[in-house]
Amino acid sequence: MSPSQESRLNLLRQLFAAFNRHDGAAVMACTTDDIVFDAAAGPDICGRRLSGAREVLAAFEATFNSMPDVAWECLRHDVFGDRGISEWIFRATTADGQRIEAEGCDLFFFRGEKICTKSAFRKDRPLQPARDEAGGTR
Template sequence: MTDTSLAPSQVTAETLAAFSDAFNRHDANALMGFMTEDCVFDAAAGPDVHGIRFVGRDAVRVAFEAVFASFPDAHWGQGRHYVIGERGVSEWVFTGTHTQGWRIEAEGCDLFEFRDGLIARKRAFRKERPKQPA
């Protein structure tokens, strides 16, 4: 049996940069075009060890749209993107003002798994910081 985990991926750092750009445009349709039908998104927060897990394009789209609704000015800046084999990483600084009036600025990253040239899994991680007044 051969380990193909480091085999070249159809997904590149440029793909992840384009995915990040779609987040910054708050373009859920474009985001879903990067993801498999059975994609998995593990949110940065939630009651389970993996945060809240969303499975399938419909559920993941709703989760992404909820972020855009909660943070109308959400932005993932200072992006750095890496791909090795069928895995990737995006590093970023998330900034946004919540609809409840508090502001966040925190470093974070996404860990990705790819399949057939698409994102099959996105796991989000973000620094936990006290809420700041807007």
């Protein structure tokens, strides 16, 4: 593996560690200022396209705030030249207590040692019932 590939793999590890800490500044430190993020859901063929650090950071922070337990369990990262992929399981609780748990992946483009595009794909799985304090469903 080339030094560039290893540094880009490390960048993906840093990115997801920052996502799981809900650290928007650290997430954005992994990206270019002109980052383009295609969200998994939205009205467009690409989902919902967000452009630029300010707009992308706002979207990530909205996710952290609306789902305080949101986490990505990373299963695998791979880098192929200026492209990368991360496979993960997304887990979160909605404001009304329903659970989201679905597999997904991100496709990345790198420019130098930073991410310049991130395109998210997530399984469209129905929300799961809320759990009570004993672990049962409500």
